[in-house]
Amino acid sequence: MxxxxxxxxxxxxxxxxxxxxxxxxxxxxxxxxxxxxxxxxxxxxxxxxxxxxxxxxxxAVVKETPDLGKYKGIWVFAEQRNGKVAEVALELLGVGRRLAETKKTELVAVLFGSTEEEAEELIRWGADRVLHCPDPIFEHFNDDPYVELLTQLIRDRKPEIVLAGATPIGRSFLPRVAARVHTGLTADCTSLEIEPETGNLLQIRPAFGGNIMATIVCPHHRPQMATVRPRVMKKGRYDDSRKGEIETIRAERLYSRTKVLRTVKETSQASVNLQEVDVIVSGGRGVGGPEGFKLLEALAVLLGGAVGASRAAVDEGWIPYSHQVGQTGKTVSPKLYIACGISGAVQHLVGMQSSDIVVAINKNPDAPIFNVADYGIVGDLHEILPLLIKRIKEIKTG
Ligand SMILES: Cc1cc2nc3c(=O)[nH]c(=O)nc-3n(C[C@H](O)[C@H](O)[C@H](O)COP(=O)(O)OP(=O)(O)OC[C@H]3O[C@@H](n4cnc5c(N)ncnc54)[C@H](O)[C@@H]3O)c2cc1C
The missing domain is CATH 3.30.70.20 (Alpha-Beta Plaits)
Known part of the structure; x- marks a missing residue:
């Protein structure tokens, strides 16, 4: 009700x-x-x-989408940049495969732009079929044609579930598609399941500042649409011998009100992609100021990693927002996450707790970060980090 x-x-x-x-x-x-x-x-x-x-x-009177039963299949929007399919699409195929098997339905990848080779890769990563539109209009991301074609395809073919990455591209155009097909969209899901009794998609995500996990359902409308941040789901199994169908879609009546003249890649240190590195040395309020971050950077460089930060450090203006990890920052899952002077608020934890190994350095032995740490060092980071840096240098120089 x-x-x-x-x-x-x-x-x-x-x-x-x-x-x-x-x-x-x-x-x-x-x-x-x-x-x-x-x-x-x-x-x-x-x-x-x-x-x-x-x-x-x-x-309230809910106007249901007529004939919900006509909606079949699970779609993953396979985002690409410069022709290369984004990792998040492969992660979504992993979860999509599991959902498709539970529902005994087809898993379809939707690829706009890019090449047939990339479409074949999507099959090897778990798709049964790929709807591929290689039109040059998709060379650069542009809201209008993306919205138009995905809306047309959903209206014509009626998928039951549509998943996409919670990336700048997914966040930009997917809400517009959801509005056009009159359905809901749950952003930033951390888990997706099928409800056994109803077959509905359970869209699970943190709510109320990360203090509860909310399960959101969309029982009256189709498709059920959700986005998932990169690195939240694990990729499925890659099978070189997997076979599937690639259906070429002809783009008709697509238009764009904007023209992308050129794309400039930000090259400053601040733009480092935390989601792609294996080691992150992250600092919080305990770092004490921008100077303290130089120490973290020295350790990160030695380990071939990058510097992350808590929101408190970003809010203080000690480091740019692009480094922020957590609910309102980036979700990361490196092999090694070293948290320095970070208390371990739930909003920070949701962004880093799937890291393989967490090391926490904090002078408060009761700091909650130690609850998620594999190794904890109780002490002043300004004393511990120089010792760590010295020892790693010694090991490296033999
Ligand atoms: C809606 C919402 C969204 C949010 N999103 C995010 C988010 O994306 N990311 C995020 O991080 N936070 C987020 N927050 C804020 C979050 O609740 C915390 O306030 C924040 O994570 C605290 O940052 P901190 O751990 O650096 O600071 P504090 O909580 O102040 O902790 C500082 C820690 O440093 C330790 N310390 C101090 N000096 C030293 C020293 N010399 N050596 C070693 N340890 C020392 C202290 O013991 C303490 O544990 C969000 C909050 C809300 C309400």
């Missing part, structure tokens, strides 16, 4: 009593009457505060 909370304008006197009752700031005044906005989380706090009883709840 879906509940809607609303203000009955005939009873509202505009007294504004309800405004402070909402912990989500979801009530505002419109034309001298209270109005409940889309930020309402259905907590019902406001129901009892209105002296006139003007705030009411009712069962």
């Amino acid at each position: 879906v509940i809607r909370i609303y203000v009955d304008r005939d009873f509202c006197t505009g007294c504004e009593n309800c405004l402070d009752s909402c912990p989500y700031d979801a009530i505002e005044m419109r034309d001298e009457r209270a109005f409940i906005t889309e930020y309402c989380q259905l907590c019902r706090n406001c129901l009892s505060v209105c002296p006139e009883g003007a705030i009411k709840e009712e069962e």
